[in-house]
Amino acid sequence: AQKITQTQPGMFVQEKEAVTLDCTYDTSDPSYGLFWYKQPSSGEMIFLIYQGSYDQQNATEGRYSLNFQKARKSANLVISASQLGDSAMYFCAMRPIYNDMRFGAGTRLTVKP
């Protein structure tokens, strides 16, 4: 079964600074997708970014980028120029091609003014 590990229960970052949220995963499937979601205190799940296992380039979406290192099985999220509104829980998720979607335990990010 696949496993997703987020080792940082909480992170702090100064406003306008960049921050990296760690995610490692384990799967035996050769084809899979990696996702990051943001969950503010309101509870909704907001999709941020996607990386396919065969994608050659690291995914980017505005201030979000995914540092994908396939050999190390890591998919870290980088948020540039942090804003106060970035304070939230962040979840890494993986979905192999023939399997369900699983999430990591999450990282609570707090942006300090």
Place this chain on the structure above:
Amino acid sequence: EADIYQTPRYLVIGTGKKITLECSQTMGHDKMYWYQQDPGMELHLIHYSYGVNSTEKGDLSSESTVSRIRTEHFPLTLESARPSHTSQYLCASSAGQGAEAFFGQGTRLTVV
């Protein structure tokens, strides 16, 4: 804007009652999921479905059942609610492998 809806948004119910949490999506997605999440904690997969008449158990499925008779509808039933079921329940759907999952607003369940 995602077209996936959960009802009710909030529910308080007594121990031993049978309840069904509704989830509907209008995007024609084949894959649908149910997750249980305590506030600020990780999401635990309860059940998932790859399409009509297909359902699979996740990690926390032993006390609930699901059905998938129509593509757009994926209800979750707790046969006998217990205080340990107090949590938020999130429904999601997705298209192909490379597509993100869209989440409903969730149902916050309290069992007293």
